[in-house]
Amino acid sequence: MSAIRALRQLTSTSTRAWRGSVNVATASRRAALLARPVARSFSVSARVFGEGATDVALSQKLTEELQYEKEAAAEVSAEPDFLKGFKAQGVWKLDDVAGNDEVSLSRKFGNEDVRVMFSIADIQTEQEAEFEEEAEGQSEDEPAHSYPIRCSISITKDSAPGALTVDAMCQDGAFIVDNISFYKDAKVGTELTAEADWNRRGLYIGPQFDTLDVGVQEEFERFLQERGINDSLAVFIPEYSEYKEQKEYVHWLANVKSFVEA
Template sequence: MLALRSFSRALPRSLSKSSMRCSQRPISTVHRSSLLQHPWKVASRPTYAAFSTSRSAREQEGEVDQELSAKIESELRIEKDIRDSEQYPSNVQEYLDNSPFELHDTPGQEEVVLTRQYGDETIRLTFSIADLNNMDQDPDQLSEDQALEDDFGDDHPADTQSGGAQTKGAINQGRTKGGNINVAPEDRIAPADREELADDESPSGEEGAEEPSFPTRINVTIQKPGKGCMQVETLATDGMIQIDNVYYYQNAELADAQTADLNWSKRNVYAGPPFGNLDEDLQVLVERYLDERGINTSLALFVPDYVDLKEQREYLSWLSSRPPSHLM
């Protein structure tokens, strides 16, 4: 019993002495003890040497900023001098004044829309300045390529003459068994280079020479209430409307599919054969059908002119209100 009592008395004294020893330890010793460190202590952030030793990375202005800004200002002045008026050119204004179509042009958008009512039909034409921006060749090169395709096309054999013996300007190269004059493709002369055709196919002098227009796609949709929609893909080129394809959709929403589901449904619908595969009389009637609705030569002349005008306006707007001008 005494031994237990002595032990209980000695225990508090020993604890107090040990606590005093701990309190008398140097602070540096406590810090060096890994057992007393908090596990959530924030680690010090490492420092790295700067990537560039010559200049700070926080430059206020780049070396090319001023030069680029001056170039943009120069482009703005040039474009404003070219387009000195907000009014339409006379040919564009004349078409808009006399055309049954209503123009819908949203600044900043590539697509332009023309709409009109024809009886109970709603007609919508769309074209885009992307056709001008995406041109890979100039019109002269396109014309030369088309001429070569006409001369060396696969549909005409090399040893016969497509137009027969009476073709104007043909060069005699002997006769075939059928009596027609044989014209070799490599010996044909372009009409513009033939003296006998100069008066017939081109105006005298350079006053009548006009710069050829670029081809522009025009998508035509004609919709009747409850009767579906017809969609016609056309090309305005050299003052003519060329029909590429004619489609018909019972669901009018498929003609101008705006969602992924409608676009997927449109792919699986048989909309009709290529226009060139139709009967020739049917092709002529479709052309007359469009002509009655104002899709004609006047439209084919207007669209390329308006595309060129809109592209200039959008470029000027881009220079004045888009980066990099806003960043400087």
């Protein structure tokens, strides 16, 4: 099974619990905004929106949520400082397609091509109970919540066949490696097609990383750090995941609202 497929299976089974890093003050502002009356008329009949009697009410709620998210977005710059700084380093190429939940980072390292893929679906795995605990116990001065983000890392060489792939968890400014696989055919190890995924089934994916000799683990960690899979990248990935998820959510609200009102 591909690492990207595993990402989807491991992170797609929960409800949306909270948006970004929420603290008590943010939750209070949001509640106040959603509680106040919205100055707009909904005197039109439901048939203008469609055939359902609930269309107008749903449209109103979507409009209120969209208004809140746009007001919150207006408080920050179009491109946050952490993203500007990341791009300014010129190390990684960021490939982010609007509407997709997967993001790719790629770079050259000598004769190697290094790719890191992660999914913003991980952000949606937080449960509402956890949000309530965080909201009750977290002050505004405490650090933002750090999401655990699963990453699929692949390394290929121009001068040699095969692909080295790494499944890892990124959280709290560090990468935690699960396992490292080697595929003799680079296409089998790196392509995101259904055929490549099928060809990977049944192949040995390597031992659990934490079962390796400690010395081997340490050298693998140095190997990855030299290629930019380091603490700095482990800080960036959760930050960017939150940033992208927020943008996708606003687009989703606008698209659903337009569809309901059509």
